[in-house]
Each structure stands twice: as structure tokens, then as C-alpha cells.
Amino acid sequence: MRAPFALFALLSPLALAACGDPAPTYIDQAYVRLSPNKETPSAGYFVAHGGDAGGQIRGVLTDYALKVEMHESIDKDGMMTMARIDSVDVPPKGEVAFAPGGKHLMLWGVNDTAIGRGKMQLTFLMGNGDRLLVDAVIRKPEPAGAGAAKPAGEHEGH
Ligand SMILES: [Cu+2]
Numbered sequence: 001m002r003a004p005f006a007l008f009a010l011l012s013p014l015a016l017a018a019c020g021d022p023a024p025t026y027i028d029q030a031y032v033r034l035s036p037n038k039e040t041p042s043a044g045y046f047v048a049h050g051g052d053a054g055g056q057i058r059g060v061l062t063d064y065a066l067k068v069e070m071h072e073s074i075d076k077d078g079m080m081t082m083a084r085i086d087s088v089d090v091p092p093k094g095e096v097a098f099a100p101g102g103k104h105l106m107l108w109g110v111n112d113t114a115i116g117r118g119k120m121q122l123t124f125l126m127g128n129g130d131r132l133l134v135d136a137v138i139r140k141p142e143p144a145g146a147g148a149a150k151p152a153g154e155h156e157g158h
Pocket of ligand 1: 105
């Protein structure tokens, strides 16, 4: 007659854990806008969601480009310039957007196989040691002349 009780005792901690699972940190809406010129880097964008605990992005890796850096465009006395950033805090229940004109990824040497496939996997290194794997859609460069419609401050490849 003790078996049902033992079974319940074993199961209940799992049930409690399932109820209390915190919302995780995650990343979505990732895309890479290819540079029209192979010699200049492409730009990557995404939205990081902090979940319940928040998190910190410490770096981004990929097998499909030679190098990836996190950058931030800044207005310095009216001149748009940019600086490398080493980490980004994503606040609890908040989000951080990497978007044209602000924070962005720079990717050098995007792999032709990835371009043909139209997407590439990015690995986000998080401050707690987690790695988040995210598929970024690869967008072809915009045709020359489309630049007039772009928001101010968006940088072209350099
Ligand atoms: Cu940049």
C-alpha cells in the first residue's frame, strides 16, 4: 500500500518545477543584410528578449562568416560613427533591438553556401554560459538607388 505514496513523492518536485519555470531569454527576428560589395562587411540585426531573469550577450559566433563583431552606431558631434561593443545587457522582461541606425552586427566574409541557402546560424554567447542558436535570414543587398528611402543614420558597409 505504500507504492502510490512513494510515486507521488517522486513526481511532485517535477510538477512544482514545471509550474515555476521562468520565461527564458531568447532571440528572434534575426536577419543579415548582405553588403553589395564582398570587400565590405554585412550587417546583422535581431531582437533579444530578456525573459524573467534578463541576460547578457557576450559575443556572437558563426561558422558561416570569417568574423562577427557587435557594434553600435553613435552620433558624434553630428557625425555618424560606430564603436565595437563587448557585451549587451538585456533587462528582465525587457528587450534590446539590434536595428539599422543603432546596435548591429558586422559580419565579414559571409559564406557563399549560406548565401545560397538564404540563412545562416548564429550562436549567441550569454553571460550565464548558455549558447543560443538562432537562424538569421540572409537578405540580398538592396539595388542601387533604394538608399533614398533608408532612415537617416543607417550605415552602409564600409
Ligand atoms: Cu558596424
